[in-house]
Structures are given as structure tokens and as C-alpha cells.
Amino acid sequence: xxxxxxxxxxxxxxxxxxxxxxxxxxxxxxxxxxxxxxxxxxxxxxxxxxxxxxxxxxxxxxxxxxxxxxxxxxxxxxxxxxxxxxxxxxxxxxxxxxxxxxxxxxxxxxxxxxxxxxxxxxxxxxxxxxxxxxxxxxxxxxxxxxxxxxxxxxxxxxxxxxxxxxxxxxxxxxxxxxxxxxxxxxxxxxxxxxxxxxxxxxxxxxxxxxxxxxxxxxxxxxxxxxxxxxxxxxxxxxxxxxxxxxxxxxxxxxxxxxxxxxxxxxxxxxxxxxxxxxxxxxxxxxxxxxxxxxxxxxxxxxxxxxxxxxxxxxxxxxxxxxxxxxxxxxxxxxxxxxxxxxxxxxxxxxxxxxxxxxxxxxxxxxxx
Amino acid sequence: xxxxxxxxxxxxxxxxxxxxxxxxxxxxxxxxxxxxxxxxxxxxxxxxxxxxxxxxxxxxxxxxxxxxxxxxxxxxxxxxxxxxxxxxxxxxxxxxxxxxxxxxxxxxxxxxxxxxxxxxxxxxxxxxxxxxxxxxxxxxxxxxxxxxxxxxxxxxxxxxxxxxxxxxxxxxxxxxxxxxxxxxxxxxxxxxxxxxxxxxxxxxxxxxxxxxxxxxxxxxxxxxxxxxxxxxxxxxxxxxxxxxxxxxxxxxxxxxxxxxxxxxxxxxxxxxxxxxxxxxxx
Numbered sequence: 001x002x003x004x005x006x007x008x009x010x011x012x013x014x015x016x017x018x019x020x021x022x023x024x025x026x027x028x029x030x031x032x033x034x035x036x037x038x039x040x041x042x043x044x045x046x047x048x049x050x051x052x053x054x055x056x057x058x059x060x061x062x063x064x065x066x067x068x069x070x071x072x073x074x075x076x077x078x079x080x081x082x083x084x085x086x087x088x089x090x091x092x093x094x095x096x097x098x099x100x101x102x103x104x105x106x107x108x109x110x111x112x113x114x115x116x117x118x119x120x121x122x123x124x125x126x127x128x129x130x131x132x133x134x135x136x137x138x139x140x141x142x143x144x145x146x147x148x149x150x151x152x153x154x155x156x157x158x159x160x161x162x163x164x165x166x167x168x169x170x171x172x173x174x175x176x177x178x179x180x181x182x183x184x185x186x187x188x189x190x191x192x193x194x195x196x197x198x199x200x201x202x203x204x205x206x207x208x209x210x211x212x213x214x215x216x217x218x219x220x221x222x223x224x225x226x227x228x229x230x231x232x233x234x235x236x237x238x239x240x241x242x243x244x245x246x247x248x249x250x251x252x253x254x255x256x257x258x259x260x261x262x263x264x265x266x267x268x269x270x271x272x273x274x275x276x277x278x279x280x281x282x283x284x285x286x287x288x289x290x291x292x293x294x295x296x297x298x299x300x301x302x303x304x305x306x307x308x309x310x311x312x313x314x315x316x317x318x319x320x321x322x323x324x325x326x327x328x329x330x331x332x333x334x335x336x337x338x339x340x341x342x343x344x345x346x347x348x349x350x351x352x353x354x355x356x357x358x359x360x361x362x363x364x365x366x367x368x
Numbered sequence: 369x370x371x372x373x374x375x376x377x378x379x380x381x382x383x384x385x386x387x388x389x390x391x392x393x394x395x396x397x398x399x400x401x402x403x404x405x406x407x408x409x410x411x412x413x414x415x416x417x418x419x420x421x422x423x424x425x426x427x428x429x430x431x432x433x434x435x436x437x438x439x440x441x442x443x444x445x446x447x448x449x450x451x452x453x454x455x456x457x458x459x460x461x462x463x464x465x466x467x468x469x470x471x472x473x474x475x476x477x478x479x480x481x482x483x484x485x486x487x488x489x490x491x492x493x494x495x496x497x498x499x500x501x502x503x504x505x506x507x508x509x510x511x512x513x514x515x516x517x518x519x520x521x522x523x524x525x526x527x528x529x530x531x532x533x534x535x536x537x538x539x540x541x542x543x544x545x546x547x548x549x550x551x552x553x554x555x556x557x558x559x560x561x562x563x564x565x566x567x568x569x570x571x572x573x574x575x576x577x578x579x580x581x582x583x584x585x586x587x588x589x590x591x592x593x594x595x596x597x598x599x600x601x602x603x604x605x606x607x608x609x610x611x612x613x614x615x616x617x618x619x620x621x622x623x624x625x626x627x628x629x630x631x632x633x634x635x636x637x638x639x640x641x642x643x644x645x646x647x648x649x650x
Binding site: 069088089090094095102105115116 | 557
């Protein structure tokens with residue numbers, strides 16, 4: 001339950017105007033399965049927040065609760081001082097971009113985008129201009145009169161975006177909107193999405209299972225695991241200071257070192273380094289790129305206590321362009337992965353080093 | 369993919385079926401419609417247009433044809449009014465009871481047409497269930513004779529029989545309405561009623577069209593219900609065809625009427641199919 005306690009500390013008092021959207025202790029079950037188990041999360045106005053998690057973590061359910069497609073079992077959702085959760089979906093000031101776009105097949109692109117303003121009773125004369133602006137914003141203006149089914153996946157994605165944004169929602173919900181696109185188009189859309197969000201200044205809540213996408217786009221990432229929040233932080237912080245072993249492993253690659261700390265020295269098998277904090281058994285995360293290959297014959301600087309050295313047998317080398325990935329056996333069945341600036345082929349037993357300050361103490365996780 | 373011999377082999381059975389049971393009989397029917405019956409009640413092969421002219425000249429045929437179309441129209445309308453809400457409820461709101469309710473709609477189809485016709489006879493007759501009930505409640509003093517043997521009885525019976533046929537295609541088309549479109553509509557601020565009118569109804573129109581075609585075409589060609597519950601005022605065009613091929617022994621005239629009916633139905637199917645294609649494309 002440690003993740004909840006971080007949330008408690010971060011949660012502003014009720015009625016704080018800093019949070020546009022406030023999710024408070026929300027739980028949801030489907031039959032016997034608890035999908036969300038007491039989630040609390042605040043989203044600031046204009047923020048790009050990503051809800052990141054594996055399939056089955058409850059991320060889509062959380063989004064659907066905000067949109068109003070599901071009813072919560074416990075907790076509250078507030079927006080700008082107004083209770084959101086008792087309202088039906090069609091009265092909520094949020095809009096959704098669906099994973100499969102969900103464009104109306106019997107309407108033209110123009111009519112799809114005009115659907116929201118028409119439903120909300122926007123004056124008839126204003127609608128064409130607003131629709132045109134929205135379509136221009138996503139560069140789809142020239143296809144206004146065509147059928148959505150005739151447009152490509154990426155174009156349908158843009159139309160879906162225009163259809164949501166034309167309503168000027170307080171919060172835009174995006175449910176894995178890019179997962180159906182191929183890799184190149186996906187990267188291009190990521191860039192466009194981010195600049196679009198800056199342009200319109202609307203709060204985006206973006207659901208994805210892709211950690212790279214989450215890091216590229218987000219102001220903050222809420223990492224969800226089995227219905228609990230594992231960590232909520234900016235991409236740099238969550239990468240540099242992962243709170244749990246799960247967070248460290250899910251976001252980027254890492255080595256989890258199970259160490260015994262005794263008087264400021266951590267022992268993980270043959271790997272030993274200086275550390276601070278209490279003694280006892282503890283997990284550390286050490287990113288592969290923090291491990292360096294020591295050139296043969298480099299003398300040991302006894303005064304330098306902040307650098308830890310260890311010997312290891314290189315099991316495997318994977319070429320990766322600028323950086324190669326090495327798999328190192330350090331004895332005691334401990335294996336580490338290191339990402340090293342392309343060294344050319346290396347093999348056999350070599351010496352490695354890392355800065356003790358690059359090791360991050362991580363909790364086992366909110367689950368365990 | 370497939371060899372030419374294989375393709376020819378699989379094409380033969382349906383081709384045989386269609387020619388033996390459809391094309392040849394219709395060709396024979398077409399021939400008959402241009403022949404005539406002599407005064408000695410013998411069919412003579414003198415080619416003429418008398419049968420078709422008689423159809424237009426004798427008002428009885430057109431009167432019955434228009435009555436048949438009115439009855440078919442009424443049955444279609446009633447079957448839609450009953451079938452659509454039923455299909456909508458089952459598809460969108462029945463949740464766990466969906467399968468059970470679906471079976472309950474289908475089960476009447478397993479009962480013989482005749483049984484259902486006779487059932488209405490016992491319900492609507494002058495000493496039938498309905499009249500007994502009305503008198504028991506003292507709503508009427510004497511049996512209402514006009515319930516049975518009237519166009520009303522025909523419409524009622526055929527509506528009962530053909531509503532499941534209308535329900536099925538509507539239900540199928542409603543089941544195919546992607547649920548995320550309904551969510552998208554709500555998400556964009558449309559109320560449940562607006563969502564129904566602007567998303568669900570338009571997307572289910574092909575099913576409505578198919579269901580309406582079923583009810584109309586099947587009713588138009590029906591002769592058993594008028595025979596059982598229709599009486600003289602409930603006679604339909606098929607009853608005339610039956611009697612022309614039977615007691616009246618005027619096969620040529622019967623053939624002419626049948627072919628006109630066939631043209632009517634084919635024209636109807638053709639135009640609904642075009643309409644449906646237009647609906648699904650836009």
C-alpha cells in the first residue's frame with residue numbers, strides 16, 4: 001500500500017483549485033475481479049498525463065470511469081469543484097479518442113466532427129466554421145465531405161481527434177489512440193499529438209502500455225499495476241528515481257540487485273558498493289547504461305570510494321548501433337546487463353565499474 | 369486455387385436445382401398464361417393476351433390485389449412496431465436474459481403454421497376465448513361476430529406469424545451496431561434518445577428494410593390465413609389463384625395472376641435491395 005501513501009502526501013486538500021481533475025479513492029470490480037483498488041490521482045489543468053500499465057492493469061477502466069462509460073463502486077471523481085461521477089457520460093465536459101476511432105460510418109467526415117456541437121446545441125451558423133477549424137488543425141480539411149471508411153488509419157485517427165477537440169473539452173481522454181498505427185506513423189503522430197496539446201492547452205489523459213511513448217509524450221506518468229498506482233512522477237524522475245523494482249523494470253531496462261546492506265556497504269554477490277541508508281536486505285536498481293567497461297590495465301584508485309568495480313564474464317553481446325548490450329555473469333548466478341558505447345567485439349572475463357550514486361533503492365512494489 | 373473441373377462440379381447442383389425447380393416451372397407458367405380454356409373445359413394452346421386483359425377489365429382482381437397489398441402493408445407496419453422495440457430491448461438492454469428471450473421469440477416458429485392459424489380461430493370465434501372473456505367482464509352482451517372472418521383477423525394472425533421474421537433481421541443489424549459508436553455518441557454529448565435517432569436507428573435500417581420485405585412479401589403471397597380466419601371479406605389474391613388452379617379450372621388465368629404477382633414481388637425486392645445498398649454505402 002506504499003504507493004497510496006505517496007499519493008496521500010501529494011494530494012492537495014479538498015477543493016484545491018490547482019487540480020482540474022481529482023480522482024479520489026476510486027475502486028471498481030468486474031464480478032469477482034477487483035480492477036481498480038483505491039486509486040487517488042490529481043491532474044492539473046493543461047497537463048499531459050499518461051496512465052501507463054500492462055494489459056489488465058486497469059488503465060482503460062480508469063479512463064472509462066472518467067468518461068462515464070462505467071460506474072465506480074467506491075470513491076469520487078471531481079472536476080473543477082464539481083462532482084463528476086454521478087453525471088451520465090453525455091453531460092460530462094470530457095471527450096474521448098477511442099482506440100478504434102469509433103467514427104460514425106454513416107456520416108461524412110464533416111458530419112462526424114459536427115456531431116458533438118450539434119448534440120450540444122451550438123448555434124447552427126457557428127458549426128461549419130468550428131468544424132472547419134478543427135479539421136484544419138489536424139490537416140484533414142480537404143476530406144470533409146468523404147466517408148471516414150475511405151480514409152487511412154492515420155487519417156481516421158486525426159478525424160477522431162478533431163471530432164473530440166471541436167467540443168473544446170476540459171479534459172481529453174485518449175485510449176491507446178496510436179496502437180493501431182504502424183511504427184513510423186506512430187512516431188509522427190506522437191510528435192503531432194504533443195504539439196497539438198501545447199497548442200490547444202487542453203488537459204490530455206493518455207492511456208498506453210508503451211513506456212517509450214509514455215516517456216516521449218508525458219508531463220507526468222501514472223504507472224498502474226494490478227489496480228494500484230505504483231508511482232506517479234515525471235518521466236525523468238520515474239526513470240531516474242523509480243520507486244519500486246516494478247517501476248524500474250517497466251520503464252526502461254534495469255538490473256535489480258538484491259543486496260544485503262551492512263554499515264554503509266551493499267553486497268550483492270560479488271558486486272559491492274558504498275551506499276547510504278539503513279542496513280538490511282534491500283533492492284537496488286542499476287540502469288544498464290550506468291555500467292562501464294574498464295579498459296584493461298587501468299589502475300585501481302583506492303581513494304575513489306564512489307566507484308564500484310567488479311569482474312564479470314561476458315556471456316552475450318548484442319549489437320545495437322551506437323550502444324551494444326552486454327550480458328555479464330558476475331558469479332553466484334548473478335547476471336547484469338550493461339549498455340556500452342559500441343566497443344567492437346568483446347568477450348571473456350572483463351572488469352566493469354559503475355558509480356555508487358547510480359544505484360537507486362527501490363521497494364519491492366505496491367503488490368508485494 | 370481451385371481447378372476448373374472442381375468449380376464446374378460444385379456449380380452443377382445449384383444450377384440443376386434452379387433450373388428444375390424454378391426456371392422450367394416459370395417457363396411453363398409463362399406459356400399457360402398465354403393460353404385459354406375452351407367451353408368444353410379444355411386448355412387450348414391458342415396464344416393470346418385475353419388473360420392479362422381480363423385482369424385489368426374485371427374489377428374483382430384489382431380489388432382483391434389492392435386489399436392484399438393493404439393487408440400486407442398493415443402486417444408489415446405492425447410487425448415493425450412490435451419487432452423493432454423487441455429487437456432493440458434484446459440487443460441493448462436484456463443483458464443476461466438475452467439468450468433466453470431470443471429463444472422465446474424463436475420458439476413460436478417451431479409450431480406449425482396451421483396450429484397457429486387454428487389457435488386464432490379458437491380465440492376470435494363467436495364462442496371463442498376472446499368473446500367469452502369480453503362477456504364474462506360484461507363489456508359486451510353478445511358475441512362480437514366481426515372478430516373472426518374479417519380482414520382484421522387476417523392481419524392479426526399474419527402479424528403474429530410474421531413478427532419473428534421481421535424481428536430476426538432487425539435484431540441481427542442491431543447486434544452489429546458497434547457499441548463504441550454508442551459510447552462515442554454519448555461522449556460527444558448526445559442524450560440516449562438522440563443517440564438512438566442519429567446512430568442506432570440509421571445503422572439498423574438495413575435490418576428494418578429486410579424485415580419489412582419479409583413481412584410484406586410473405587403476407588402478400590399468403591393464402592392459408594385468409595382461408596382459416598379471413599372469410600369472404602378477407603379473401604386475398606393467392607386465394608383466387610388457388611381457386612383458379614382448383615375448382616374453377618382456369619389454369620391460364622391463374623398463371624397470369626401468378627406471374628403478375630411474381631413481377632410485383634421481384635420489383636419490390638429489387639428496389640429494396642437498391643435502397644439497402646444505398647443505405648449501407650453512405
